[in-house]
Amino acid sequence: MKQSVLNTIQKHLEGDFALEKPKDLSFGHYATPVAFSLAKIHRKSPILIAEELAQKFAQEDIFTKVDALKGYLNFKLSDDFLDQKTTQAILDENNFAKGKKDQKILLEYVSANPTGPLHIGHARGAVFGDTLYKVGKHLGYDITAEYYVNDAGNQIDLLGLSIYLAGRDKFTDHEVKWPDEFYRGEYIYDLACEAKEHFGSDIYEDENNISVLSTWGKDKMLELIRQNLADANITFDTFVSEKELFSKWEETLKALKEHDAVYEKDGKTWLKSTQKGDEKDRVVVREDGRPTYLAGDIIYHNEKFKRGYDHYINIWGADHHGYIARVKASIDFLGFDSDKLEVILSQMVALLKGGEPYKMSKRAGNFILMSDVVEEVGAEALRFIFLTKKSDTHLEFDVDMLKKEDSSNPIYYIQYAHARINQIFEKSGKTPNQVVQVKLEDLDEDSQNLLFTALLLPEVLEDSFESRQLQKLTDYLKSLSALYHQFYNKHKIVGSKNEDKLLKLSAMVAVSLRTGLKLMGIEAKYKM
């Protein structure tokens, strides 16, 4: 819809201009402040320029009215144009708001260590990533969802050790000396029990078994993580193993050397990341020859870029922000364009319960499990709450609030609007297909506004995706629902002389609500 307007305006106007929605729909459907910038160039009053431009557009079919107000140009679309769009959307709902793009995007998110279940902080990045993925696909991007599994390194050894000690503590008479660092939390004891079932309790008699427990525990945790994600309607296209990538380390190191990206000092290998704007150079190989965590990420990004995508998006927890510079530096050194890598930071989630703050710490084991919250409030409510906030702001919410099944939970508000429309169709005894051919004309102002808003979904999706601000989608669905509830209370639909027209209008609202909800991973309800 927006595209048609843009094309039409471009027939008469050269150069760039911004097309906006006016604050108040009574001004028109679209508006542009282009006269202000032209005023500078032509040294003329913006008000005069706007009036001249308005005359030129008056002839176009898709507008019924174009006028100039205080320097703004306001466009009003014709009934005929809106009706065509509506008919098309209802008849071909599956293709509504779909687009075509020729960009290949690799989207990486979650990538939590397989050393424990997902907590509520992971959930935010997971929901955000998955929704970005769904919206992007709908818009026609060739997009791949990837999970980078950190299955190499100290944390896996630590997992094995923690299970070993927990099992030793619980199932043997040995006294356990707890080290400074180990994973706490009940799940470790659960794993220890399971390992006993699987291997027998003798496993806790010999330290040499720790490595067995590491591998076994890691696989268990990865399985659990995938289940946690699936329960929230989240799936991935590919899982990439850090451990497997390490077979390419020599090759990658050689490439770094060829590009003069590293040097030796104090027996260690350093990345010259300061040259690319990082605060300091970073160690990639320790004195004892073991590569650091950064080395794994360098291999991973090298392989990623070799796969030849047009754009890369990583969704990281905000505590990883200091990491961006060094990863981008390595990408540059390896001869790729680091501008193609976009990092979206997902800010911390602070959870309250009955007003008391929860401090989350993965190591301490007192974190809130994603699965617990999903079980308590449902995946849909959780998804919705996360998507109503910008990913880069700190988020605070009370678990008790999420448990409520009333109007303070906005998802019910939207679902109710959708169910209401279904109810009205049942009452009327008609189906959307029976009214779709009615021409929407001579509508009153409320109906026109509602119709126009319902048709905005395609551009809302574009905007949400391009700006990576998915709260625009939830905001939109909330305001569309509000408009419908208002309309419903004000106008009688079934039995009115405009019944068919208003039914068609309602059907259009339902199409937008359903499509929007689906892309958020939420099933629209027909009855509540």
Place this chain on the structure above:
RNA sequence: GCGCUCGUGGCUCAAUUGGAUAGAGCAACAGACUUCGGAUCUGUAGGUUAUAGGUUCGACUCCUAUCGAGCGUGCCA
């Protein structure tokens, strides 16, 4: 100390990325079912956008400083 991300009604968040009168939902108060579902709607009240300067036709948005919050500042991952 330095770096990153922020600071918007009592609370949780918006604001078309520099545009028109800063908007919603909770919470508070006052109303609306003989009418398609009241899980809804209508109204009232609540703001010097942390503070002080600056940039321009125009600033919540950009720049500078100050105050405050969270995170980072391992050869942990």
